[in-house]
Amino acid sequence: MPRMTILGYALLSLLASEPLSGYDLAQRMKKPISYFWHARHSQIYPELARLEELGYVTHEVIEQVERPHKKRYTITQAGYENLRDWLTKPTEIGPDRSEIVLKAYAIWMTDPRKAIDLFQAHLRLHIERLEQYERDYALIEREKSSSLTFASPLFGNYATLRKGIGYEREYVDWCRWMIDQAQAYLTQQEVTCKLQ
Amino acid sequence: MPRMTILGYALLSLLASEPLSGYDLAQRMKKPISYFWHARHSQIYPELARLEELGYVTHEVIEQVERPHKKRYTITQAGYENLRDWLTKPTEIGPDRSEIVLKAYAIWMTDPRKAIDLFQAHLRLHIERLEQYERDYALIEREKSSSLTFASPLFGNYATLRKGIGYEREYVDWCRWMIDQAQAYLTQQEVTCKLQ
DNA sequence: GATGACATGTAATCAGTTACATGATTAG
DNA sequence: CTAATCATGTAACTGATTACATGTCATC
Incomplete structure (x- = not known):
């Protein structure tokens, strides 16, 4: 069986x-x-x-x-x-694997300009998803707000969409932070060069 | 090969x-x-x-x-x-699977009190991880702040820890929101009962 | 006497992806 | 004529987990 x-x-x-x-x-x-x-x-x-x-x-x-x-x-x-x-059975935190976070781990050994390209391209993907989720969210809030209470089947969509939005926003923030870090390093390098 | x-x-x-x-x-x-x-x-x-x-x-x-x-x-x-x-090769968004988010999708069919227990237990796990990450983060910021620049090997730890913290914070927020939603439904039910 | 850290491996199984396979209808 | 959508399946393979297997030393 x-x-x-x-x-x-x-x-x-x-x-x-x-x-x-x-x-x-x-x-x-x-x-x-x-x-x-x-x-x-x-x-x-x-x-x-x-x-x-x-x-x-x-x-x-x-x-x-x-x-x-x-x-x-x-x-x-x-x-x-x-x-x-x-x-309702207790649920453990599953193993998470993210290729882009793994890349961030070793990104120090690459050209910062290439890193910026990488994270900018990745950022675009997350922004796209985020915007899609936000559109879906706005839609169900506008049209079905009365049935978004816990015991309604639509609550599932609402709750998971809310997670999706939080998840994507976090990715967007982090990608932007990664880009800033690489950029800051580049400007730092420039200043050092000029002073010499 | x-x-x-x-x-x-x-x-x-x-x-x-x-x-x-x-x-x-x-x-x-x-x-x-x-x-x-x-x-x-x-x-x-x-x-x-x-x-x-x-x-x-x-x-x-x-x-x-x-x-x-x-x-x-x-x-x-x-x-x-x-x-x-x-x-530095372009990286797609990997497929994500989360058992707890899947449960949230169908949680409408359960007893809200059991749902509260589920998410409270899960919340505790995420808070634990978050606190661990924050301790690690504080540690490397205090002790190694000078080598946290983009081109240093330690930058990898720093960047991934930052992601971990953002990720866990998002989970903590979402779990709390789920608990609030279940609780709000329960109080709503109580009020309805009293009025009848 | 039992458990846990150190240390390396293999085998069986399961979950998930890619590719193979078929076939009708509709739109460009 | 080609691609896309509807509709259902199987086969081959890969990635990952669980379990099997062995052995030392230190600690409780």
């Missing part, structure tokens, strides 16, 4: 609001599930089969005209209970 | 400052490499062999009295150049 994975719970947590097909789930997890879990269809399809084997979801085939058939997955009572149990 | 992995660069970036044994490297990466890359010894030993095959490190065996022998790995010129090239 297969056991539960975090991905399994991610799928259940999406199915908890509405029945979805594997394709729908993959769409929602392309852009990480409300910004903090993602998976591809090649991982999702087998995982759905596992969830079904465990009795946490069921599916029905929907025949469509002029579209391929699809499998509509629905969470079961057992799946719902399993998810609810997992949700 | 094996190819380079990010772990390989992580090891090279540690060896760039000083020669180290596999055991030393594992110690430094237990607590993630200055907080944003980690690996275990079972991954590090084979990776060192790969780096040696590629000519990016060499080792010498050091016999010790009353201690097991150890292999002291040193970065080569080729390793150093390879690392330097990689460092």
Whole structure:
């Protein structure tokens, strides 16, 4: 018998609001599930089969005209209970890996101008994401502000978006700080040269 | 011939400052490499062999009295150049996965009191880490402030610690916000009950 | 006598990515 | 005719974790 994975719970947590097909789930997890879990269809399809084997979801085939058939997955009572149990279990801080922070660790050995280019390009990516998140956030606050209370399914989007925004803002600040550090070093060098 | 992995660069970036044994490297990466890359010894030993095959490190065996022998790995010129090239190559935003953020996404379906417990416990973990990082940061600022300029090897510690602090502060804020949201919902519920 | 630090490795397994594979319909 | 969206799957591979394996010395 297969056991539960975090991905399994991610799928259940999406199915908890509405029945979805594997394709729908993959769409929602392309852009990480409300910004903090993602998976591809090649991982999702087998995982759905596992969830079904465990009795946490069921599916029905929907025949469509002029579209391929699809499998509509629905969470079961057992799946719902399993998810609810997992949700409130103590959660450790997961291992974090960031390629750009690793690069920052060794950046001292490079040309500061190249470092500035690196962090400026990276900064742009984070600003882009941040702006997207802020647009989404403004949208749900404007249109759904009444249902953003803790017990509403939309609260999930709200809470994770808020995390995404804080996360990206922190990255933006840090990238700017890195650029400043490299720039400060460069001007310092210039002054030293002129004095000699 | 094996190819380079990010772990390989992580090891090279540690060896760039000083020669180290596999055991030393594992110690430094237990607590993630200055907080944003980690690996275990079972991954590090084979990776060192790969780096040696590629000519990016060499080792010498050091016999010790009353201690097991150890292999002291040193970065080569080729390793150093390879690392330097990689460092300034454009870097994408890696996929992020956070179990607690995923839980926040589905937390609406649970008892708010259990949610408060969950986030309070998690908050404590982040506060602990944050305080550790802040102690480390204060330490290097006090003792090594003169060598914290961009081109010094210590700048790596400084920059990654700064990221770690920002990252943990953001988590602390967000956990507190989550607790507030659950609490606000509870008080709202109470008021509604009293009025009926 | 047991635990923990030092020290190095391998094997089994799992999670996740990339690539392979198929097939219909719609828009440019 | 080409690319994109809808729709579902499998296979090969890589990256990472857990467990297995061995051995010394110091401390409780």
